[in-house]
Amino acid sequence: MFHVNENYQKLPGSYLFSTIAKKVNAYQEANPDKNIIRLGIGDVTQPLAPAIIEAMHKAVDEMGHAETFHGYAPDLGYEFLRKAIAENDYAARGCEVAADEIFVSDGAKSDSGNIQEIFGQDNKIAVCDPVYPVYVDSNVMAGRTGTYDKETGTWSDVIYMPCTAENHFVPEFPKKTPDMIYLCLPNNPTGTTLTKDQLQEWVDYANKVGAVIIYDAAYEAYISEDNVAHSIYECKGARTCAIELHSFSKNAGFTGVRLGYTVVPKDLKCGEVSLHDMWARRHGTKFNGAPYIVQRAGEAVYSEEGKAQLKEQVAYYMKNAKTIKEGLKDAGYTVFGGVNAPYIWLKTPDQMTSWEFFDYLLENANVVGTPGSGFGPSGEGYFRLTAFGNYENTVKALERIKAL
């Protein structure tokens, strides 16, 4: 008789955003006249930029003719895209990352879930707390996290690095030495980040203790301050300790287009074993490339037109971020983030729990946000609002919150 992977049974409850969707739907059904504004899930609302639309139409046409038809893509992704990435995201920033160290994928969620597969079962992972839930959940499925404590909401074999107002959202080196360190910077959900000097300390630490950093740079395009690194490879020594994940979802609005990439430097080794070779083997065995049309769309992100249009798109969302941040401050809230990231992180008022504030905001302002406790135990007492709505709705949401 076959058996199932029992680690799945350890996962508590359902995915955060499913629970939110259920609560919102129930409220809307009970109150059909209410106009709900959703600033919860991190999904974009602006249409794809014209340069991207044009590139996709062209690629669709190519697929309709035998002479220009494209079948299976090269394992790592098309050269035209990997070259554009290497030039724009790395060489232009003085980072040493070659085109053949870049693996094109269908998005950072797949990569951040799958990357743990190439590591040993007994590795100890460290995560910022709070953080994007996929890092821990994918390691739970792999059996790397020990047992779950319902009361504290923590796993016995996960090293949590609290990031709260008390430590200015800067994680401290953990007491137990980790093998794999997940860093999402700028951070989802807190919207805060580290300076380049602080990140350099993490790179030095990882090289010293022999840990690998899995660096999720999904929100890199929103960085506005000069002393913040756009890539971990801006730090010395990162090529021997860091894997970097990139998304096109937030900088180019590709949440429904699906494109991402992962950098595994050839210098990253465990003894004689090259992690680049391992990820290439995983990619070649369990994945068949991102669509040709989507890879051409990705190329257009790096065209002169595309860059100009996307700069405007990012500015549009960051105007929302400013609106939220200043509106909340005016209303007397304590707020963080929103400067180098499209997320605003606020302290719930009156000692409310995150879920209490969720209900309060939904019922009294008809605004949906995300409870901070959904991102980890240290997120309790905090709440996330996203800047990915449209401007008019964002202004309206803040008016309602201010009127409470």
Place this chain on the structure above:
Amino acid sequence: MFHVNENYQKLPGSYLFSTIAKKVNAYQEANPDKNIIRLGIGDVTQPLAPAIIEAMHKAVDEMGHAETFHGYAPDLGYEFLRKAIAENDYAARGCEVAADEIFVSDGAKSDSGNIQEIFGQDNKIAVCDPVYPVYVDSNVMAGRTGTYDKETGTWSDVIYMPCTAENHFVPEFPKKTPDMIYLCLPNNPTGTTLTKDQLQEWVDYANKVGAVIIYDAAYEAYISEDNVAHSIYECKGARTCAIELHSFSKNAGFTGVRLGYTVVPKDLKCGEVSLHDMWARRHGTKFNGAPYIVQRAGEAVYSEEGKAQLKEQVAYYMKNAKTIKEGLKDAGYTVFGGVNAPYIWLKTPDQMTSWEFFDYLLENANVVGTPGSGFGPSGEGYFRLTAFGNYENTVKALERIKAL
């Protein structure tokens, strides 16, 4: 110090098609004047059908306007696509498969590599020999296959079910009871298949011994004989023992478009645990949906226009299959397949090994095929040619082979 997944180190050599590509490139470099015809890799050559191109252009336009823009897709895939699949691939064939039992993905390669994750580490897998290498390789990576014997090319914990001319390519029930049985029907690489009655015996067997069948129906569109099932759910009892994987790569030419789906019936359980719930959790945690544009392309596959155009496309490739099969027979070869599948499987002449015949054909006819031994030990002495080339090249290749 971090450790890597040591199972990866057990994998022998590189992926079959990488080795072929290297050999062909070396030959072409040494003989730049030779015109090589590639009937090796199973990649399609015909452009996307007009109905699909039209649907994609329309979807691209939608993505360019805020009112019709699509962000994150629903976890399981868009309802419009899942309904079209449920109606056309199942209800129309009298199979009971509901839309919410269908999980849309970026292709059958991802699904066939990932599906093993929801099963326990100690499960024993059984595979037809020869077969598509991803089933075994993904289980090697998961540590489910024991040790590799270089001489026999077999894994100690894998149950091999030889499919050769001697047993008419019909696998026998194995002596050791398996937990997970991979069946690819019509089979890649042999191009042979089972009758519906023979498949029913496998379903009965799986239900009896408590095994799960992972049924890869990637080549279903090429079935021409009436007594062959298009879906395993045409067999009684399959809902309690079978998962079915589908590709759009071969029926609609989507190798570079990337779309597939997996059916996990709600009746498939291990004790009280629903495999449908587990796969939903896996999908929700490590995947973010197939692109909206691609899901609209998939919908067009089921439109009246799309169906008519793709019927012609399949007929085009099957004309190639007939050309290859009859040409080889005329030249005195013993051939199989090519009736319900786009693959022709031939016995190598003069006791040549598969790789000897590969070199012989490359050097003397400038034709590339795939050595049977690359698909498993029982593939030794066989060779695969695909019908996915264009017609003119296929005719030319056969002329060259006949002239040898």
